[in-house]
Amino acid sequence: MNIMVILGSSRQGRQGEKVAKWVEKTLGEIDDVTIDFVDVAELNLPFYDEPMPPLMAQGKYNNAHGTAWAERVGKADGFVVVTPEYNHSFPAVLKNAIDWVAYGWFYKPVGIVSYGYGSVAGARATEQLRLVFNELRAIPLRDATHIPGIFEAFDADGEPSDATLNDNLKATFAELTIMVKKLKA
């Protein structure tokens, strides 16, 4: 199965990079998984700028970057989205990447990995994101992974200081692979 990992923050000094690398490494240990790693900073999409919403335009874009991104999303069987929390919600750069595409998300599971400075660990961003993906006919998985205290959450080797986070992440991946298989049937 082809799983897209999306690193959903782009700012200088972002904490999401170490989270996404840990996600990629752990996901890579599962048999039969190939990973398409997307860093929204490298993706570098402009703010959505098409004459019609993607659903109304039937997936036809005026911009080549829109076509390329939609095709890339379309090739994935499932997603793991890594998100910080900005003002109790997702960052604009992540929402923008999501909004560029319609059909590519349909009927595919989405595992969410969030993080935050304090104890709430991005849980509010996760809940808003669930509603967005639900509208896109994607299936936000019940099992998410929430990482609190992000500044101290990983050691120098990129391993989580709290080893139970590995169990949380593997539970998210277990749900993801179950759902990919069910939805592809």
Add this chain to the structure above:
Amino acid sequence: MNIMVILGSSRQGRQGEKVAKWVEKTLGEIDDVTIDFVDVAELNLPFYDEPMPPLMAQGKYNNAHGTAWAERVGKADGFVVVTPEYNHSFPAVLKNAIDWVAYGWFYKPVGIVSYGYGSVAGARATEQLRLVFNELRAIPLRDATHIPGIFEAFDADGEPSDATLNDNLKATFAELTIMVKKLKA
């Protein structure tokens, strides 16, 4: 009082322009109101790209556009935000403009004017936006204005086809001015 009107969409063919012009015109009929009209397309902020979140950075930005935008927001006594609905939430370009600033929103009322293609009229984007502004210590007003069927909602003169929308908008403004006076006290 100084009210900032924010046109929160930037894409080609956006419907928000006629909504924001109607908001500006109607708001201009109120005594003692000066308007700062912000079109996020003209504002043209990049995705948030600072080494720290604005709250932690104590409002100090490395980028001049961040400083200028924060100072402009800081001068307003209250806000009217015009938002479309993208996948049951606000567009990235609006969230980005909000996230660039922290202190400038504090203790100020925010009236929300939303629109949509169908009958729901952007109500879900409005609810997500309330939670974002609440986190920013702004006061999202109870009275919002929701415009359904946006393609047919305005006539050639920019007047709403449904005249009761004028009453809705004036109710939003009545709350806005009450709250500005209370909060400045």
